[in-house]
Amino acid sequence: MSSCEVERAFIGAGCNRIVNNVSWGASNFIAFGAHNAVAIFCPQKAQILTTLPGHKAAVNCTYWLPTSKFAFRAQHSRQHYLLSGDADGIIMLWEVSLTEGKWRQVLTVSQRHKKGVTCISGIMFSATEAVFASTSSDGTVKVWEIILPVTAGGERKLSYLESLSVGSKPMVALALAELPDNTGHIVLAMGGLDNKIHLYCGERTGKFFRICELKGHSDWIRSLDFSLPISQNEATDFLLLVSSSQDKSIRLWKMVLCETSCNSERKDVIGLASYIEGPIFICGLSTYQISLESLLIGHEDWVYSVQWQPPLASERGGYIQPQSILSASMDKTMMIWKPERTSGIWMNVVTVGELSHCALGFYGGHWGPNGDAILAHGYGGSFHLWKNVGIHSENWQPQKVPSGHYAAVSDIAWARSGKFLLSVSHDQTTRIFAPWLSHMGDRCSWHEIARPQVHGHDFNCVTLIQGKGNHRFVSGADEKVARVFEAPLSFLKTLNCAVAQESGIQEDIQSDVQILGANMSALGLSQKPIYVHAAQETTERTGSEVVDTLETVPEAVPVTLTEPPIEEQLAWHTLWPETHKLYGHGNELFSLCCDHEGKLVASSCKAQTASVAEIWLWQVGSWKAVGRLQSHSLTVTQMKFSHDDCLLLSVSRDRNLSVFSVKRKGVEEISYDLVARQEAHKRIIWACSWNPFGHEFATGSRDKFVKLWSVENKSSIKLLSTLPAFQCSVTALSWLGVNRQTNEGLLAVGLENGLIELWGLSATRTEDGCIAVSGFSANVVARFDPFMCHASAVQRLAWRNSKKEEDCQYIQLASCGADNLPWH
Template identity: 70%
Template sequence: MRGGGGGGGEVEVKRVFIGAGCNRIVNNVSWGASGLLSFGAHNAVAIFCPKSAQILTTLPGHKAVVNCTHWLPSSKFLFKAKLLEQHYLLSGDADGAIILWELSLADGKWRQMLQLPQSHKKGVTCISGIMVSQTEAIFASTSSDGTACVWELVFPTTGSGDCKLSCLDSFSVGSKSMVALSLAELPGDSGQIVLAMGGLDNKIHLYCGGRTRKLVHACELKGHTDWIRSLDFSLPISINGEVNNIFLVSSSQDKGIRIWKMALRSSMSNGHGIDKKGEISLSSYIEGPVLVAGSSSFQISLESLLIGHEDWVYSVMWQPPLVASMEGDAYYQPQSILSASMDKTMMIWQPEKTSDVWMNVVTVGELSHCALGFYGGHWSPNGDSILAHGYGGSFHLWKNVGNDNWLPQKVPSGHFASVTDIAWARSGDYIMSVSHDQTTRIYAPWKVEAPLQDGEFWHEISRPQVHGHDINCMAVIHSKGNHRFVCGAEEKVARVFEAPLSFLKTLSNATLQKSCSSDDIMGDVQILGANMSALGLSQKPIYVQAVHEAPERSGVNGLDTLETIPDAVPTVFTEPPIEDQLAWHTLWPESHKLYGHGNELFSLCCDHKGELVASSCKAQSAAVAEVWLWQVGSWKAVGHLQSHSLTVTQMEFSHDDNFLLTVSRDRQFSVFSITRTGTGEISCSLLARQEGHKRIIWSCSWNPHGQEFATGSRDKTVKIWAIERDSIRQLMSLPQFTSSVTALSWVGLHHRRNNGLLAVGMENGQIELWNLSYNRADDGSIAAPGLATSLAVRIDPFICHASTINRLAWKKNEDDHMSMQLASCGADNCVRVFDVTVE
């Protein structure tokens, strides 16, 4: 997308990368007939492509956390999707709102079609839909307020038309909330729809009705002894040449899976459970209720009970029908069920050829250390891949590469809670992010030597820290030598981490050896990786020698077994790692702890020479609000800077490292002058303190080419200031923004000396880039006519964040290129990278 700006030339912004984790909610993921997957990432709907393992876009529009998504057509209706130019997606949130989105397959463009009339007063728990023709769908939604709604949706026949939506029925299901749904057309020519619902009362409720009439409660299926968690109807299955049977599979927190058979009464031989060979069939002993639908009636019986999972079974799903021919709607419904459980496994169940007894034929995921259970499992449209989403917001994908050999595949990954801080590596080869999900993650473009049409793809390549506290801030150390960073969490200690040898080698594989310059000397690094401690706080180093000498587990060494969870195996990766490897084998060792602050840490920054780190913590008084300065290397505290009375929210060193700027909740900013003596000692003095805004100041950023800086506040303003002769002068204030300003980052344009771009991030998730151009007098101060500003570009909401932006960071642009990269992170759990081209 492009934007013009006075004096600054045209600015073009492209999405490069989105990293996000999946909401930890059961019905959150859907695999569409389009081949794309949808999931809720906080209050945005994220779309990812399994082929490239990249998140393509996020859809902004929900005001609350997204609970469930559902494609129309879903993977079950691939055979009806051949002629569709548009596919549709439904998403429901924790406020009860449901939004319909349209995807144009030709150009991959999304648009929000409509928001459904608010029929649910509480969060939507499940959405399920079926295609009744090429252009018509029926879907149902349930909510924790005890209501269910059934809707009819008619798609436009031309590409530009609108959808027609009508509510067929809305009814209360009682005080016990329903959390699982499935819809189906009943076999035969009756045109009847059946809706199965299950939830907290341990029963499956079946509702029946025509397409235009209201649904009536037909019967209940009892058998499960705990909450029903998932329901799925098959398409009609052919038995003995007759397609008069439909199956319903249900799963529950009682760890069991039940398969229910619904057979058209007229098709049952003389109706007494005696099959064609004259033998009494098992169904006569376990016949359930009769479902009356219009003029037809269906005998329900329990076909099978599947026991195999050791924990709650959160989802069950029939394998999508296989398209029998390219012409018409012919299909074949395989008898194959996928189940996903909190016991960290997914299983595929099929009936044995000879006895028809349902057996578990495939189990995946059982070796996982880190998934902490699966919230749902999904088939790909053609049935050759299965995907689970787990407790840690993670995806796990397996593909059948032949003969039931299921191998793990690459998937997108990301944080599953607010991302609080982000920074570029000193070399610019990767970005590092920290989050309230208690992890630190590293993302990098993985370069491939073979010429790919789409260029390089970004992936998570390391998870240096898996912690026991929510992480609030981090700073990359810019001095030469090994990669290091400091991070601060909901504890009073800052922790210093150093890259192990396994990471340096993985990074050189990702960048094709470009980054291993002489200052990253791998030969000096004796630490191969790190182990997690029992409480998840300190990460212990694993030394290179220790790997060759197997440690003895007996005697005195045996006492140490409680210190570490199962030993990590530091690994050098030649392709992007998958979730299990990331969470276990890519940790960095902790080298120092910095003690001193009285409360949990809130912000950190490092100077540009890599000699000093500044830290601040949450504060309600001037004594606690002081900023500590630490010397890199010795890690001694070399300064305590007192100026503010409340939490210092952000700090930044000027680019010549002579000044430290701090902004605070007390609405003031301070500038400290830093002098270094020849002996390496540091002295600091307060140059100025000033009330800058009417509300909390959230962010600040220095001009890379001068002594000007910007501050951004909750009062929706950005002000530009300059240091002149030991005092501070306000140069200007940008026009008022539509939302609180929460993040700022100023970058200089090398090809235009006195120009810069200021990235402004807001509470509503929007990012704007502003051109700043200025004239300098001989003494370096800004001369008349002063500073000129213009809006260069407002980034498209579909590639922006859907919630508060916590940090923006430009990649250091050493070359004289017009193309730059901007990284951002936000409360929508997302990390994003944009390409910004200035013409």
């Protein structure tokens, strides 16, 4: 193989658990931070389109130029821009061409913050002119002006205007607006840890000065947003500022342009009377008065975000500012507020979400550009999208969204015949992704179809039982116990819907499966089965029965899914029952693997001594410990069975590799011997993979080398080849067999910097009585584009299983990384 084309088929990612992380642009793309990368997803396709690598720290906030708020000023723009800020204080600017669908990083803001960026907000004066500001935990607010090019690739100009020091209590919310006097003056509102709203006024050239404070909130201010200037009776213009706080309230402030400059001497007066009437200040030649318009009470927890509905373009070329506000709260609801027509009192007219204890709530809410869709992102990195499908009245219905892990993905495994991909993460969840025919009906798109395990510890490893029978997997976490799970009937039927839509072939469902789903006990880590007959029974409780609410709430309702599920269904109704616990290891589980017959599972744990670094072998079915293999002195990082299941390969932090022979004597008896142990690399060995066509294998290490080895007569190992040094540590390997006759293969190499390379391997042989592999010639087949790769270390690589082993015209590779992303 000399070359191949690589296309991205699927990205799964969760949103970083932080406020201000999501932005919905006028392009109708949604941007969010996923660990060190900026992810872009399209709400119409419910798919993540790409990720933008470049940040070296977690992405805290994103902001589109233009956002949905200024869509009316960029209706014909084909280039849109995105700002992203990270935990190191760096802000980057990205450009996307809507016609070509290409992304590129155009600049990094030179005047960086000393600490993490917490919020970015801006204002657009035209399709090419904007001012934006950023806050940071370093106690400063920085303001820039940017001139965007008219055409793609044109020159852009970024001007640093000013840095405002806000003291020891940082600001975490920003809003910018143009004052309604048509003189180009800007008002900047900021709020944060001192419970006050600080207003500054300035020109587009900078020179901001403080004008007043707005008091009223009794806890941290989390969000601010200005409306566009509103005309009242076609005479007086005014601005509305909405603020939300951790005191569970929303306040609406009115900034009115006074007709005269009277009472200007009162602009510095601080007292109760001035706040009842409203502070008065002068900016330029105009005088403004601020007053509290309304206090909105309705949420039962912190209100993390408030946002005005985006303006609508008017026939006269201007805009119409709808009187509608979206709020999102940690009570897991979003509300839309509007003034009543007769009294003008602001009322809650729409509530979406759920008031429940099953998860913490929403970190932010956002309007779509047309005002007919609203999006929330939650504590668990999930998205929740509702669309108004009503014609004569509002009818908000949940929509499909992409999903994924919100912490490092530590391991992945393919099911038999590649029907689905299983992943585990440090976000303490196990997730299953599978192809499903899209609602457009043109092609299969990948979606999360189940969340089999929700745990209380970070996951480190997982393996699917590859043998015949019902789908089962074993997971290992930061606990000393490995847990075994078996697919319930509801999942098997759901998988049939997905598989049948993709291939037209249904999977046989075992008739003896009596478990419909599983329930999670509130105070435990085990998932209890829900039996089919129990689910069908409807028994009435008598008055003498005591209801154990901790055990029964929330009650899972396993159902067969006929279309990709939304977050609420995934979180509780797709659990698998736990069938066994495997006790024996002395420390946290670190690595798992299963043989190809599905009869043995090998496990290892974190270790600092040889006695703890044992590899345990478990008999599938009885789940008895049938072997304890000793060879390594530190943590075994990865293990793999050869494709004939005769040999077990292990690599370790002690820089050694070991090969064991494994023989089955009876139903529950095996024998094992150490074939060879060798110090293979100069640093930690992170990865290993067998050649599917023989007893050759590859190892990858922190020393930046990949080495190819061969097991000679099941008694010794021999170094065959060493690939050229890579640019950083090798953290993942996966060997695909391409041609059995010539022993050609494709080796996927994952690196610590997130990049992936494909190497073509061709065996060289010598004739010596029998044909044996004497070495491999290797060549680079493909180096993945950085925009298709991870933004942090690749943790695992796995080729999709295929029934047609020789058909390699179209093959799929899955990868997972420390940047939260399971790729495919």
